[in-house]
Amino acid sequence: MNDIRAELLTIGDEILYGQIVDTNSQWMSAELDKIGVRTIRKTSVGDNEADILQAVAEAESRADIILITGGLGPTNDDLTKPCLCKYFDSKLVMNEEALAELTALFEKRGRTLNERNRNQALLPDKCKKVTNSVGTAPGMWFDKNGKAFISMPGVPYEMKKMMEDIIIPEIRKRFPAPVILHQLVKTVGIPESILADRLEDWEKNLPNHIKLAYLPSLNQVKLRLTATGSEKSELEKDIQAQVDLLFPLIGEYIFATDDENLEALIGRMLKERNLTLAIAESCSGGFLSQLITSVAGSSAYYRGSIIPYHNDLKINNLGVKKETIEANGAVSEPTIIEMANQVRKMFGASIGVATSGIAGPAGGYPEKPVGTIWIAFADGERTITKKLQLTTDRHQNIYMTSVNALNLIRQSLSVND
Amino acid sequence: MNDIRAELLTIGDEILYGQIVDTNSQWMSAELDKIGVRTIRKTSVGDNEADILQAVAEAESRADIILITGGLGPTNDDLTKPCLCKYFDSKLVMNEEALAELTALFEKRGRTLNERNRNQALLPDKCKKVTNSVGTAPGMWFDKNGKAFISMPGVPYEMKKMMEDIIIPEIRKRFPAPVILHQLVKTVGIPESILADRLEDWEKNLPNHIKLAYLPSLNQVKLRLTATGSEKSELEKDIQAQVDLLFPLIGEYIFATDDENLEALIGRMLKERNLTLAIAESCSGGFLSQLITSVAGSSAYYRGSIIPYHNDLKINNLGVKKETIEANGAVSEPTIIEMANQVRKMFGASIGVATSGIAGPAGGYPEKPVGTIWIAFADGERTITKKLQLTTDRHQNIYMTSVNALNLIRQSLSVND
Numbered sequence: 001m002n003d004i005r006a007e008l009l010t011i012g013d014e015i016l017y018g019q020i021v022d023t024n025s026q027w028m029s030a031e032l033d034k035i036g037v038r039t040i041r042k043t044s045v046g047d048n049e050a051d052i053l054q055a056v057a058e059a060e061s062r063a064d065i066i067l068i069t070g071g072l073g074p075t076n077d078d079l080t081k082p083c084l085c086k087y088f089d090s091k092l093v094m095n096e097e098a099l100a101e102l103t104a105l106f107e108k109r110g111r112t113l114n115e116r117n118r119n120q121a122l123l124p125d126k127c128k129k130v131t132n133s134v135g136t137a138p139g140m141w142f143d144k145n146g147k148a149f150i151s152m153p154g155v156p157y158e159m160k161k162m163m164e165d166i167i168i169p170e171i172r173k174r175f176p177a178p179v180i181l182h183q184l185v186k187t188v189g190i191p192e193s194i195l196a197d198r199l200e201d202w203e204k205n206l207p208n209h210i211k212l213a214y215l216p217s218l219n220q221v222k223l224r225l226t227a228t229g230s231e232k233s234e235l236e237k238d239i240q241a242q243v244d245l246l247f248p249l250i251g252e253y254i255f256a257t258d259d260e261n262l263e264a265l266i267g268r269m270l271k272e273r274n275l276t277l278a279i280a281e282s283c284s285g286g287f288l289s290q291l292i293t294s295v296a297g298s299s300a301y302y303r304g305s306i307i308p309y310h311n312d313l314k315i316n317n318l319g320v321k322k323e324t325i326e327a328n329g330a331v332s333e334p335t336i337i338e339m340a341n342q343v344r345k346m347f348g349a350s351i352g353v354a355t356s357g358i359a360g361p362a363g364g365y366p367e368k369p370v371g372t373i374w375i376a377f378a379d380g381e382r383t384i385t386k387k388l389q390l391t392t393d394r395h396q397n398i399y400m401t402s403v404n405a406l407n408l409i410r411q412s413l414s415v416n417d
Numbered sequence: 418m419n420d421i422r423a424e425l426l427t428i429g430d431e432i433l434y435g436q437i438v439d440t441n442s443q444w445m446s447a448e449l450d451k452i453g454v455r456t457i458r459k460t461s462v463g464d465n466e467a468d469i470l471q472a473v474a475e476a477e478s479r480a481d482i483i484l485i486t487g488g489l490g491p492t493n494d495d496l497t498k499p500c501l502c503k504y505f506d507s508k509l510v511m512n513e514e515a516l517a518e519l520t521a522l523f524e525k526r527g528r529t530l531n532e533r534n535r536n537q538a539l540l541p542d543k544c545k546k547v548t549n550s551v552g553t554a555p556g557m558w559f560d561k562n563g564k565a566f567i568s569m570p571g572v573p574y575e576m577k578k579m580m581e582d583i584i585i586p587e588i589r590k591r592f593p594a595p596v597i598l599h600q601l602v603k604t605v606g607i608p609e610s611i612l613a614d615r616l617e618d619w620e621k622n623l624p625n626h627i628k629l630a631y632l633p634s635l636n637q638v639k640l641r642l643t644a645t646g647s648e649k650s651e652l653e654k655d656i657q658a659q660v661d662l663l664f665p666l667i668g669e670y671i672f673a674t675d676d677e678n679l680e681a682l683i684g685r686m687l688k689e690r691n692l693t694l695a696i697a698e699s700c701s702g703g704f705l706s707q708l709i710t711s712v713a714g715s716s717a718y719y720r721g722s723i724i725p726y727h728n729d730l731k732i733n734n735l736g737v738k739k740e741t742i743e744a745n746g747a748v749s750e751p752t753i754i755e756m757a758n759q760v761r762k763m764f765g766a767s768i769g770v771a772t773s774g775i776a777g778p779a780g781g782y783p784e785k786p787v788g789t790i791w792i793a794f795a796d797g798e799r800t801i802t803k804k805l806q807l808t809t810d811r812h813q814n815i816y817m818t819s820v821n822a823l824n825l826i827r828q829s830l831s832v833n834d
Contacts, residue, residue: 013630013641013643014630014632014641015443015446015459016446016455016456016457016458016459017446017447017450017456017599017641017643018442018443018444018445018446018447018448018449018450018456019447019601019632019639019641020443020632020634021438021440021443022439022442022443022459023438025435025439025461026432026435026437026438026439027435028435029432029433029434029435030434030435030436031435032435033434033435038433039433039434039435040433040462040463040468041433041460041461041462041468041472042432042433042439042459042460042461043458043459043460043461044442044458044459044460045457045458046457047630051457051458055458058475073609073631073633074609074610074613075609075613075631076620076629077628077629077630077631114610114614116610116613116614117610136610155633157635157810157813182434184436192490192491192492193491193531193533193534193553196491196492196533197531197533203493211494212493212494213430213431213464213494214490214492214494215431215436215437216490216572217437218574222436224430224431224434224436226430226434279724284707285706285707285709285710285711285715286703286704286705286706286707286708286709286710286722286724287703287707287710288703289702289703289706289707289724290701290702290703290704290706290707290815291703292702292703293702293703293704293724293726293776293815294702294811294812294815296777296778296779296811297779298702298726299726299727299780302726303726303727303730304723304724304725304726304727304730304734305703305722305723305724305726306721306722306723306724307696307703307706307710307721307722307723307724308721309710309715309716309719309720309721309722310716310720310721312765313720313721313764317721317763317764346734347730347734348729359710360713361713362713362714393574394711394713395711396574398707398710398711
């Protein structure tokens with residue numbers, strides 16, 4: 001059983017200057033993980049020959065597979081190709097197949113190839129071309145002493161297509177890996193240290209081949225169990241046994257034991273119960289709706305939303321009583337109750353959900369400081385409300401309002417189970 | 418003039434397994450950049466002693482400042498503290514000030530300190546404590562041969578507060594840096610290679626102390642000019658001269674030369690013109706509205722939205738004519754025209770904007786494949802429509818529909834200038 005080790009190298013001054021978030025390395029390592037290849041290090045360096053060459057050499061000394069993204073564009077600040085030429089003592093030659101692919105791509109897009117684009121078909125003579133079916137820069141695959149060095153464009157869409165279609169299948173063929181199984185157990189609504197206390201004994205009794213990690217984020221803590229071995233079916237049984245032990249300890253906080261996120265879970269719950277959803281969101285400004293509609297197939301249960309940002313819209317277009325708002329304010333329990341019930345009726349949905357609060361940074365006052373938020377769930381029989389006291393950060397408040405609203409839907413639907 | 422070099426080390430198996438995106442390193446390097454500290458490398462390693470120690474040693478060999486995040490939690494998989502003890506030949510002692518701060522934090526939250534939390538106040542005797550005012554794990558600052566090693570929690574909110582309040586001011590004091598100025602020129606609607614062709618001569622004539630980079634993303638290409646020198650005012654003049662030369666070449670595609678994003682720009686344009694906005698979005702499902710409302714102060718110009726995901730809502734709640742949808746379908750120019758005009762009237766706004774399309778992955782047919790999208794802008798005098806033919810990817814389609822709608826607003830408002 002081999003331990004296949006990969007390193008990821010992302011290249012670009014824009015990463016070092018902090019002008020973009022490097023999402024490529026996250027995606028690549030998740031894909032490698034699925035096929036049992038262990039990422040042992042991620043490195044980012046700038047558009048600088050010495051740093052690129054040093055990073056490639058260091059990665060070669062530790063890993064079996066080196067994945068490189070970035071620096072393949074048509075402009076002069078892109079150095080990856082010349083650096084790899086130097087590293088592998090290779091020279092640039094016109095790759096006729098790449099040129100033909102490039103020409104076809106441009107024809108399809110109704111554009112003509114300029115010199116700069118033509119040069120993208122120049123490849124080092126010691127590499128194999130990796131076809132880029134959705135962009136202009138081909139990838140490069142170098143082999144050396146049983147190790148693979150693969151260079152891809154930095155544009156996420158192009159890199160992903162290349163990985164999925166060509167590189168992942170090729171890695172599987174060349175590097176048979178040990179079996180590594182991960183199991184996520186996702187919780188919402190319990191702080192990490194309380195969770196750890198509840199799970200202390202359980203954790204101590206974990207078998208040696210199963211490792212535990214806590215992955216905390218805003219409002220949620222994920223537990224990740226990782227089992228390593230040679231027999232997939234054995235590992236699956238071992239992990240399932242541990243997950244079964246978790247439910248009596250923390251079952252009420254667990255919302256998923258798979259990749260499913262909260263918005264997809266809610267979609268599934270609504271569909272299974274033949275229910276539909278309408279949303280009236282004020283302070284969350286569309287964020288909750290876009291979470292719901294980010295799920296493919298959401299039109300099966302999602303009717304629509306209204307975002308009545310101003311009070312006159314809450315009154316005239318959503319039908320909240322003027323007196324309710326005048327007496328209690330827009331950020332209040334009586335108002336949120338009417339919002340949830342009104343949107344439910346107005347859009348003909350089984351369930352109405354509403355948010356109203358002070359997202360900030362301005363707009364707070366002593367009795368209702370920034371971060372005061374009301375959310376509600378109404379299904380025609382019950383109206384369940386919740387008051388949140390969140391932060392002073394606008395983006396966090398919008399995000400956490402939306403996640404809390406999702407969790408309120410989950411809890412309200414679970415009661416009937 | 419010193420060149421101050423920083424390296425960032427983010428620690429956690431969850432980063433290597435690809436289960437979270439490392440956004441900390443992006444944020445930290447952007448902050449360092451602002452104070453003239455150059456990030457030369459970013460490294461991520463797992464929760465593994467040997468890898469952590471090796472990465473710290475490598476960083477020490479190259480950089481003046483080493484920023485470390487992650488691995489400070491209360492659970493057993495958190496190894497940063499013991500590793501740094503070993504690296505600096507230090508031992509853990511109870512830091513009474515940290516314990517007092519921790520106790521106060523718990524009291525404020527109405528929780529009691531358990532043993533696991535108490536242990537978070539144990540710190541290596543050779544470090545200075547860095548106060549964590551919003552979380553349980555204090556930071557650590559080690560000094561060695563004029564170099565600074567700073568360890569922070571991995572929770573972004575806690576790390577950022579620590580950086581802003583304590584670490585950045587302290588770095589500025591200890592490491593006076595050369596002047597580095599960045600200037601962004603943001604374009605929308607022109608492909609990178611065409612842009613590069615148009616700018617070829619201009620780029621060749623750039624002075625030596627100004628460097629150019631192309632930062633492409635979906636629908637947008639940013640140009641970044643970086644000037645290095647000793648006199649800030651000189652550099653500002655030099656950069657401004659180059660930006661002035663860009664406008665005659667690509668002015669129509671430039672939407673910003675600062676940090677302002679498209680949604681903030683539109684907010685400013687609307688406010689300056691005393692205009693208000695209402696949105697009817699179907700296929701973009703709330704994404705466009707949440708972009709608009711992500712801007713602090715957006716209530717000054719944003720009235721509200723309706724998301725009529727189903728056709729009966731488009732007809733009954735938004736007032737699109739039934740015949741229009743029956744004759745042309747919901748994804749059509751006649752429908753999008755009515756949507757934009759109706760939402761404008763219904764919500765009493767100066768401007769109505771609408772989106773309708775097939776986001777996918779399902780729901781397409783030969784004449785209207787997945788990715789067929791209509792957007793419209795209506796201001797009472799004009800209705801401007803645009804048809805987009807986007808991708809087969811749901812998330813990309815939602816995102817690009819929203820950015821195209823923002824750009825349509827920008828262009829439509831610019832015409833009057």
